[in-house]
Amino acid sequence: MLNLRHIVKTFLRGTPNQMTALAELSLEMREGDFITVIGSNGAGKSTLLRIISGLIDPDSGRVELDGRDITREPVWRRAAVVGRIAQDPQESTCAVMTIAENLAMAAKRGQPRGLRRAVTPAAAERFRAALAQVGLGLEGRLETRVGTLSGGQRQAVALLMATLAHPRLLLLDEHLANLDPKTGEAVMQMTARLIEANRLATIMVTHNMQEAIRWGNRLVMMHEGRIILDVEGAAKAALTVQGLIDKFHEASRGDLIDDRMLLTR
Amino acid sequence: MSQLHALLTNMLEQGFLFSFLGLGVLLTFRFFRFPDLTAEGSYPLGGAVAATLLVNGMNPFLATALAVLAGAAAGMATALVHTKLRINNIISGIIVMTALYTVNLRVMGRANISLLSASSIVGEVATALQRLGIPAREDALLTIVVTAVLILFVGLALIAFLHTDLGLAIRATGENETMIRSLGVNTDTTKLIGLAISNGAIALSGALVAQNHGFADIGMGIGILVTGAAAVLIGEAIFGDRSIERWVISAVVGVLIYRLLVALALRVGFEPVDLRLITAALLLGALAVPQLRGRILRR
Numbered sequence: 001m002l003n004l005r006h007i008v009k010t011f012l013r014g015t016p017n018q019m020t021a022l023a024e025l026s027l028e029m030r031e032g033d034f035i036t037v038i039g040s041n042g043a044g045k046s047t048l049l050r051i052i053s054g055l056i057d058p059d060s061g062r063v064e065l066d067g068r069d070i071t072r073e074p075v076w077r078r079a080a081v082v083g084r085i086a087q088d089p090q091e092s093t094c095a096v097m098t099i100a101e102n103l104a105m106a107a108k109r110g111q112p113r114g115l116r117r118a119v120t121p122a123a124a125e126r127f128r129a130a131l132a133q134v135g136l137g138l139e140g141r142l143e144t145r146v147g148t149l150s151g152g153q154r155q156a157v158a159l160l161m162a163t164l165a166h167p168r169l170l171l172l173d174e175h176l177a178n179l180d181p182k183t184g185e186a187v188m189q190m191t192a193r194l195i196e197a198n199r200l201a202t203i204m205v206t207h208n209m210q211e212a213i214r215w216g217n218r219l220v221m222m223h224e225g226r227i228i229l230d231v232e233g234a235a236k237a238a239l240t241v242q243g244l245i246d247k248f249h250e251a252s253r254g255d256l257i258d259d260r261m262l263l264t265r
Numbered sequence: 266m267s268q269l270h271a272l273l274t275n276m277l278e279q280g281f282l283f284s285f286l287g288l289g290v291l292l293t294f295r296f297f298r299f300p301d302l303t304a305e306g307s308y309p310l311g312g313a314v315a316a317t318l319l320v321n322g323m324n325p326f327l328a329t330a331l332a333v334l335a336g337a338a339a340g341m342a343t344a345l346v347h348t349k350l351r352i353n354n355i356i357s358g359i360i361v362m363t364a365l366y367t368v369n370l371r372v373m374g375r376a377n378i379s380l381l382s383a384s385s386i387v388g389e390v391a392t393a394l395q396r397l398g399i400p401a402r403e404d405a406l407l408t409i410v411v412t413a414v415l416i417l418f419v420g421l422a423l424i425a426f427l428h429t430d431l432g433l434a435i436r437a438t439g440e441n442e443t444m445i446r447s448l449g450v451n452t453d454t455t456k457l458i459g460l461a462i463s464n465g466a467i468a469l470s471g472a473l474v475a476q477n478h479g480f481a482d483i484g485m486g487i488g489i490l491v492t493g494a495a496a497v498l499i500g501e502a503i504f505g506d507r508s509i510e511r512w513v514i515s516a517v518v519g520v521l522i523y524r525l526l527v528a529l530a531l532r533v534g535f536e537p538v539d540l541r542l543i544t545a546a547l548l549l550g551a552l553a554v555p556q557l558r559g560r561i562l563r564r
Binding site for chain 1: 425426428429430431432433434436437440441443444445446447448449450451452507
């Protein structure tokens with residue numbers, strides 16, 4: 001469904017700080033794929049997701065969705081098919097607006113917006129039901145401003161916002177990174193449930209190798225803007241953290257796993 | 266007693282006339298988070314268009330409506346400069362404001378137009394009431410009633426609008442543009458609509474003030490953005506909260522209080538030439554008081 005062909009992205013080109021984020025990266029994603037992505041800092045993981053969602057343009061290469069070239073489509077045109085959650089809860093929700101208003105905006109994902117009241121009683125009922133499934137006690141707090149919620153609660157709202165209007169593709173950019181382990185686990189369980197229920201094709205960037213092994217049907221390891229490992233199915237199920245570290249050594253040709261790697265066991 | 270009466274009458278009359286300015290500035294200053302200097306051109310544009318049409322004998326309601334449309338067009342010009350040419354929003358406002366100075370002179374054909382012998386919205390209402398056998402004159406009281414009805418209508422419409430799907434998208438445009446774009450909103454369009462509404466409302470104040478004061482003048486817009494911002498901030502300092510209803514009400518109340526403070530300043534011996542200094546002081550106060558209050562409370 002999603003096809004990335006030879007994507008190149010360089011930041012600060014022509015300056016001494018020039019950095020190649022993606023170097024001829026290609027990736028083919030099939031219907032129902034749940035890909036976890038790991039890699040060292042600066043490997044280009046976030047850049048990859050930002051290019052797929054249309055937040056930034058690649059220097060060259062093509063992004064195809066269901067055979068359609070969407071490389072130059074602005075982010076708002078892709079919204080109907082792509083939902084993305086960032087690491088920072090501030091980015092994926094609107095702090096000064098209420099939970100209900102945030103969800104109402106998300107419910108209209110990719111649709112024209114007119115002069116109908118956004119939070120109708122029927123919509124509120126729908127939102128309440130969706131929030132109840134999350135199990136964080138948010139269903140009674142539709143009129144609460146999102147800015148007053150905890151990080152985990154905000155990410156939970158962001159998750160509902162990303163999935164409410166059934167996009168084809170869900171992009172998770174270290175969406176658990178700012179949460180404490182317990183909250184992170186709860187949000188991840190909810191993420192998995194929503195992916196399953198909506199049969200969403202998903203790409204999840206994480207710095208946690210165990211999580212990367214545990215979730216999804218396919219694992220991709222990136223290094224310096226390239227994919228250096230791409231395993232799925234039984235081979236992925238057999239992966240271990242030590243195995244991943246060995247593979248990283250092998251594929252990166254002896255680059256040491258130092259603090260640049262920043263992978264959590 | 267009669268002094269207080271005169272003071273309150275003045276506050277309500279001038280306050281309601283300027284309240285649309287408060288709503289317009291609220292939209293850009295608070296929701297879009299930038300000081301939109303287009304106001305300095307769209308406010309006199311409203312006055313200029315209304316005045317020119319009125320001296321040519323047009324119906325005051327129609328003339329005022331066209332003034333609002335002219336203001337909306339000015340706001341759209343700023344939005345287009347900002348979004349299509351990717352020029353900073355403040356600079357875009359300054360460019361359009363500067364261009365509007367000439368436009369306003371061209372519209373009026375001279376630097377000011379007297380409206381003393383022309384009809385006005387309040388005059389029309391007075392005539393209509395007289396025809397119904399109700400004794401009414403074009404005075405401060407009737408002006409207050411007419412503008413109060415108008416601001417009630419416009420305020421409620423704005424509140425309802427800001428709760429629609431489109432209204433939510435416009436609010437989010439200023440708060441979290443990346444998010445709302447990721448949800449499928451072309452923020453070029455929401456900015457266009459938001460700035461059109463804002464400057465339409467500001468032009469409405471310009472048109473009403475010109476009719477009330479009996480003239481339109483090329484210089485009537487100088488400092489008007491600061492006036493609007495001061496009013497919005499005064500209202501916020503009192504109401505604080507950020508629900509849409511409270512925000513809209515606080516903008517209107519802010520304008521009323523601003524006018525009261527100005528009237529008081531004139532009464533204690535300041536002269537009209539001191540007005541800008543007073544406005545600046547009020548704005549400074551409205552900005553500084555919440556900060557100082559926070560600092561003192563923390564002790």
